[in-house]
Amino acid sequence: MRILLVGAGGVGAAFTAIAARRDFFEAIVVADYDEAKAAKAAAIDPRYAAARIDASDAGSVTALCREHRITHVMNAVDPVFDMPTFHGAFQAGADYLDMAMSLSKPHPESPYERCGVKLGDEQFAAADTWAQAGRLALVGMGVEPGLSDVFARYAADHLFSEIDELGTRDGANLVVTDDDGNEVFAPSFSMWTTIEECLNPPVVWEDGEWHTTAPFSEPEIFDFPEGIGPVECVNVEHEEVLLMPRWVDCRRATFKYGLGEPFINILKVLHTLGLDSTEKVRVKAGDGLCEVSPRDVVAAVLPDPATVGPRMRGKTCAGLWVTGKDKQGQPRSTYLYHVVDNQDTMRDYGHQCVVWQTAINPVVALELLARGTWSGAGVLGPEAFDAVPFLDLLTEYGSPWGIKEL
Template sequence: MASIAETRSFFDSFVLADINSGRGDEIIAKLEQPGRFSSAQVDARSKSEIVALAQRVKADVIVNACDPRLNEPIFEAAFEAGCTYLDMAMNLSKPHPTNPYEEVGEPLGKDQISADDRWKEKGLLALVGMGVEPGLSNVFARYASDHLFDTIDEIGVRDGSNLSIDGLDFAPTFSIWTTIEETLNPPIVWEKSRGLYTTDCFSEPEIFHFPAGIGAYECVNVEHEEVLMIPREIDCNRVTFKYSLG
């Protein structure tokens, strides 16, 4: 994020905060134009520490690039400090208390979405789920809806790559804990006639041909935010998210 940010001119200062006090300095040392960057130590589990840091540096925006287990204190700290908020994945779901594999419990991002009114009342903006997926995938879906199609039956987000790292059999580009969480939770599907519902883990396998030389990979249903986010804004009949674990 810092390497991209240093090429942008729309901010005056950029604070890299981490529980490891030296991590930000390591990143800044690798930048070609480090002048606008500084580092700080903060425990993202502590709302009060985040608020204090935001007030000290007079932050306008808090970008949460942490594991979604830390969303709640960062989200609430941004609200208390009066900052715009962005994250890359929404709050974790909670399973149905008695029938978790057949009924939807508290879906991903429920508390964040329900906070919409109080953020609006305070004149603040929170862009949740604004990573690549969810985030960029939602933008692509909206662009397709607005500019490419008159009607849409299904929006299916497919995640797969031919990434390899020597010595590792499987290497996601994000938290391995999150990968385990979303693949072992009951997958969710949305249908206009049925609403949100769960399916079996690794259900509805399909071979998807990814572009740009990536190739054909088997994808299966997993729990993911787009299934909840896209139907809120785009008229369609079905939304699915499938992940390639191969």
């Protein structure tokens, strides 16, 4: 297996640190628009090489794949670059993995009631082409989406005879402080992606169809395990809701994120001021003018998520709350989860827990593909594969998962 890792940011760098301890691949080319960043991430292992790439250009992806005889493209950049990277991998004859899916577009008339272009629609439209070529595009293979979708497959196969709701619930008690120990606003994941997820109309699967609702709707208090405790969670647009019902029978599928009131207020202000927009505006730059995206500016002025680990403390939890009937037909309510402590990942890998938790799952998936344990063709989500080998290997990596009855 020869892997092209597209993106050497927080998740990409964590990916290289985790993969360096495994022997299932021959080589990894770490590629980024900033070649210095790629070189830094690649320096930790002699099997790694660094390169510059323009992820907005499918031709750039294809050329690098052909140059390095790449068999698998691992996409670790913001989802705005999913489709060029996806197409570039196909043109090069490589298989493809990402940790999100192609972007959505709200319904032009009824954005908070009806779906427009859904997450993943562009990729699933190419499913037959990938399948006919005997090639695999494994989409949504991070932690959420990703591990949560593996949990859905496991719950359907081993815990439940009938599923009422697949409810992804994500929460944390993470705190980032400044040099004086004061808590500061510093998102632990890509701010560009966070804005996209949180301000788009959330999608809900219910009774055989997808519909949308208003951002931050249906607030609930969810009690997260391992000391995190109660966190208010709200509806957010996320890939699981678009993936799980394709392979797992359920009456309802939701995604709720424990954002917290201060974070929600910041997002609302950004939206009110138009600072969430991706449309470029003309601004003064020295004696002239330049065009910039307001959202890119917001992301640029905040701390890089890859750098906040030393000033972060706490745990993050990704999981799936499943309700329905157990294998004996009795009511069951179960939370399958994965908790990561920032202190542990910083000590053992030098990367903060949120990016590390995201990155470990595609490494596990790639190892299963390299072994032949997982195989397939077309555009597939994690639900399309046997969950047990994945969960066993995740535990072997030293990061066990848990189950809590609710």
